[in-house]
Amino acid sequence: MPQLSPHHTIASSGTSPRYIQSPSNYNGRSFLITPDQWPTLKKTFFLIRDLTIKIIKQQTHVIFLRHCIRHKAVPKGMNLDPNIPSFVKNNKLISRWNENISNLGLKLVKIVIKSLNASIKEFRNTLNSEILKLKTISSEQNFNSMYKQISKVSNKTFHQQVKTKNKKSFKLLNCCSVTFQHSDIFTVKSKQKCSKSPNNLRKNRRFRHPFSPPEKKTVVNLSQHFTPTACQINLLEKSLKFCPVPHILDKTETSADTNHFTAKMRRHKYHFDNQPTNSNTSIGNPPTPTSSNPSTKDSKISRPNMLKFGIKSQAIPTAWIPEAGVNQHLDEFCASITNHIALIPQRTDKDNLSPDERTALKDFIKNINKDIVIRPADKGGALVIQDRADYISACDSLLSDENFYKPLHYDPTQEISKKLTVLLKSLLSVFRLENLISIQDLQNRFPVAGRFYTLPKIHKPGSPPPGRPIVSGNGSVTEIISSFVDYFLKDLVPSLDSYIQDTTDFLRKLDALGPLPDNSVIFTLDVTSLYTNIPHTDGIAAAEKYLNKRESQEIPTQFLIKLMDFVLKNNNFSFNGQNFIQIQGTAMGTKMAPSYACLFMGDLERDILENSPDKPFLWVRFIDDIFGIWTHGMEKWHIFYEHLNSSHNHIKFVGSVSDTCIPFLDVEVHLDNGLISTDLYCKPTNSHNYLPWNSCHPKGTKKGIPYSQALRIRRICSEPHYFNKRLYQLGGYLRSCNYPPKYINPAFALVRSMPRSSALEYRQGQRNTRITFPITFHPNLRNLPQVLLEKYTNILLRDPNNKYTFKEPPMLAYRRPPNLRSLITRASITRQPDTHVPGFYDCLNTDCTIHTHNFTGNTFTSSVTKKTYRMIQTLDCNSHNIIYLVTCTKPDCQQQYVGETGRKHKDRCPEHLRDIKNASDVPVSVHFRLPGHTTKNFSVQVIEHCRKENTPFRKSREWYWQRVLKPQINKIHCSNTRRTSKPKPQKSVTFKTRPKGKNFKGIKEK
Template structure:
């Protein structure tokens, strides 16, 4: 049997061991939940009321678009007209983009699924890879651009980005990148990052007739022709003996599929990128790196005496040239004739130059470096009062002082830049004494240790180190105390006691920040404030009193705007009827017990099913089983109402997962889990 090279890609486990929930696990769950419900959510917000109101106004303001700057860490506020004008200027480049007549998602999904199914049949993809790569509910990619204020602060051009998270090609792109990355690392002139650039510069003995040169490839990602790009990948794959020929063809087919189906939406219109690859797709850097590697073949031929150093980080080239400037200009002009798609914008100087985040300069026979700060750089470090874990916040200054230590060859430069860094963090609310202490600690470090890559230690799966993960909140300390308090109960479980540590390992994930609240990759010309209720009618559930569901349960015509829940009153914010699909609904038994359910069909259809099951006395579901036991299989006086309309993301996605999550949230909000209500279990699978 042919051996194929496999990756570690696989779906996250959604397994929930219902049959293995012991008394200890159940008790731990109940005790922790009860203690958390007692907590007072009285922590003061780190935003004032006026700040929250301003945030809401910004989010709802149709006249402006807020985006992060392409470089420098700043925030750019553009008029909606200016943003759309620049977007259309980019998209009207007919050599790169073409407008489509309709949404191509359905046809594209079919193509990718056929490709992946063939990969599984041949054995190129194993079962885990196939399940991971085959997205059943993809999102449509969307276009946006980042303003290049470093190019023109008054009228910034845009860097086009395709947001393709969970798109049909996103995981195939990830798979291909996994296979191409090892090849990229073996290419001759590849720079991994700033550290590898410093390591190369440390080897240079500087001479007076040397010239520092940097070149930027103009719009590399969007300028790579598909045919030539594919040929470059094919050429690099030929040297990979551990990848069988059939798998090489499969990789090339996948790249072709991604490139030829690189569609996206902008302002409700659909476009196809017919040249280059989108910034945002996972394999784009590998694709660009290997194309540049092919372009670089024989680049130093007959120039060995002139080219002292040649290295490249994707589209940023660093050279050291020996000789005169006229010869250098001639050489650079020759490079610009090698490939019409590769055009270099070059800068050179005999003493100092900026490259990546470094300023490189010469003194005597040695090259030195220090951190390069762009003119458009802003103080974008996170504020000390931001809603994040304290330990995480406290680690940020230290990591930045270490970066300065690594970049600065000279101690005097470190001291100057460290003082600047200290001032910036002080402006963000960090303690000055702590900053001074951290600065002095890093100053004493051996810089040579900063110039080494850390060895990655591959660890086998150790269940004793498996963490408890939850989203950070201002109640973090209380959460940790509660979990630690009841941890011994969990350790009494016959199976878990063999693998659980004496103390729980608790990790917090980040929460939504201001950026996520006021920026959006999806653009529409007009963001109507309430598209779901444009005429501002009264919201609530409007029961008709006349459909089969209403008549069989004895529900008359009614309007319900609020309903009791564990927090007090639940306000129904939509206009809902017996015929509304995709809703969370509430059943109220004649004895007062409640049940929360979900349906993607019209509500009345689902209620009729409940009624039939009650009348038949079925015991396979908690609602009819309760009515058989307590109400003689009679559905009369069963109240029902829709309480929330679930709308899918405009870009698509998994509706069943979303409605399942909302149902479980309502199960908690209305306290309907058995024995308090008729919901028999909390379905965690929707959140896994």
């Protein structure tokens, strides 16, 4: 930007007055100045310029500090060190201490603001006197020229300060940008183009003056006793979808994922090569058991395949892996991938949370559901903080309604599980479905009671706000049979006349209407508490009516009705340590609930409309939300509305009607002279809190958000002015989430060029047949897709036959790392008992037969290395998905064995004792049948509960403990030995081991 330079030249032109010229800095402008005037003029000019810059800097600083006070946040430079004494343990005292420290910081900010204002006033007085002085020593032409130059300097400084303060605002407050206004110290009155935008916005002119969204209501604090700090608010405002960067790359998990992927590659190669000779062999299953392949003797090939019904097999996945050496290039490919991942560094240099935010996250995790409860709002994406007592009181008020819930004095989960087993055996026998349905695949191996929780409806009045009751059915007794029933119900729902699939389907139906009759009005209806108000008899009768209309009756209707009845009448759950069972309606958390409710409403609305003398011009429904067009006048509308609410004793409608506009789903429908137009609708509580750009997600996931959200706006907004307005707002919301304009602008340009009719089309996705490599995302793995493609091309395809076996490269499928939802929220609020003591102990069942062989305690020792390890988990005979340690107690032996099982310890341990009794050819049996050994020397201890319930991960943990503890019994070779150790890698593969002294989570070295 132009400004006066200290280097000037004195030029003359004949007898004309001498003048000062700066050709490089003034773009050829010349100021008529005599040599005697130059020293005074130069000093005055630079003094005015410096004063202008100082005033602008201090004014923007004052505005920023006032913004901080408004948000009760103290800038980092003014933060006071709390220095809480170590003896202070009271949470309330700590909270008051931090609150007072924060208040002192805010007082300090106010003092600084007062001082800055006084300084600005002093600078202004000096500036005014210098401006008058400049006018007296220069001509009007010279003064105006210098006035313009200082104005440009002023504009440049102002933009730089705005950019700096907004960066500070985003970092400190993580909210909308600060609104700055130019102080008008120097403004150019002539029609002059605006000064150039900052460099980072110059290439993205669409966002030169980005939209400043309204202040977000991301965090709603309803607690009376908890005041979150600025760092805690910053953390929560990142949204529950935000994923913090893991401190280290989990080598155990990545190793398990890699082994699982290479095993899939080998199995695919084996089955492809053997396909012509054995057409019955399916990919992913082991070959027929033979004497040469003893590892496959226990494979259940004849087990019914439940995948065609959408049910995943509950059987233990096959551990069979084809031997290496069949294909040299495949072996080299697998070894190369394994070696590359093993050598990836564990730690990352970058973190997407500040140290204070990390501390806040640890505090939330430590105190989860203790004094406060954090829940996502029912709608809008906001986060709600409630006192634990208030949350429990609100839930108890819902559960106290004996018309819907019945309290129990015990946990009926195991009892219900046994009832389900008896029912399934009976039904499969009666309907002769043993060859189609597997009992094991319709039951959870380790069922638990459902968890009751509510989502606060902050968009509705009330203090505390009402909650939406939900029962989390993950792992419950009825989870799988509910999914099985839903497989058949969900295909019947689209046959309903009022069915709409989603917003796109709703918009397509509106576009097909054309002009409406005169006196038309639009209305919406909402069913009050639909899920909990459906009587079992009415819901089952409606579902049975539609199930009988199926073309294929391979699975009889009565079989499905019996399972449906079992799901509805055995929905047990727990809340705050108490057990309940639902006696009316269906739980919102069960899989079949939406389809079941849709079929019930479809049957009910058919009867309502058939018995109504005046029918709506349009009637469409999305579960319990109804949209319609009425053309018979308001008098008949009121009659129809009364007819709706008198049609069923339990189902009641709440509606609204308008002749101009009305919201439905995420669409605002406008009616003008018989023509319908649509605009995007957002509830007032909508936080517009999209996934933050610095979240630990793959870059492709975040790059797709601007396009998908812009496409949604293109689809919903039927008028150009609606579309342009909403797209402009979306750009501001994305910028507030730190999305770079270089990803926003191309996405918006692509959507702008797209006709709306194209956006309303459904696109059929192609079925993916590529072999997938699922792995949890970590920043250190971001280049893995390129590595996978490179090794596929340069190694695997060197064999011409592999071009037919692996026609397409493997596809990397990233799992997301833990996000804030999984870290700081829990469906269950039951506290862990204070008597929680780490270690392995006998179960409470006094009749348990393995107590005599259990070695209890909170430590275990390697008999080879003599190192002792301390446990931090509480384990007993009922623990499953475990690693266990068998020790021979014979004084002169003390050899050990490390094993794993996905079943309960009390189920696996007797199998070892039975193998010893039957003299089975397995390592444990061989050792304890040596001279001088008996089953009395058999001692077992569970040492770890694996945090991930999958076989590859458990195998990796077993291999880790075999490497650490060095058990001798595992080395015994038997013909029937199951592979328990990690396969040896190729010679070219080297593995990075964990440094000494650093152990995996769950065990501490003593």
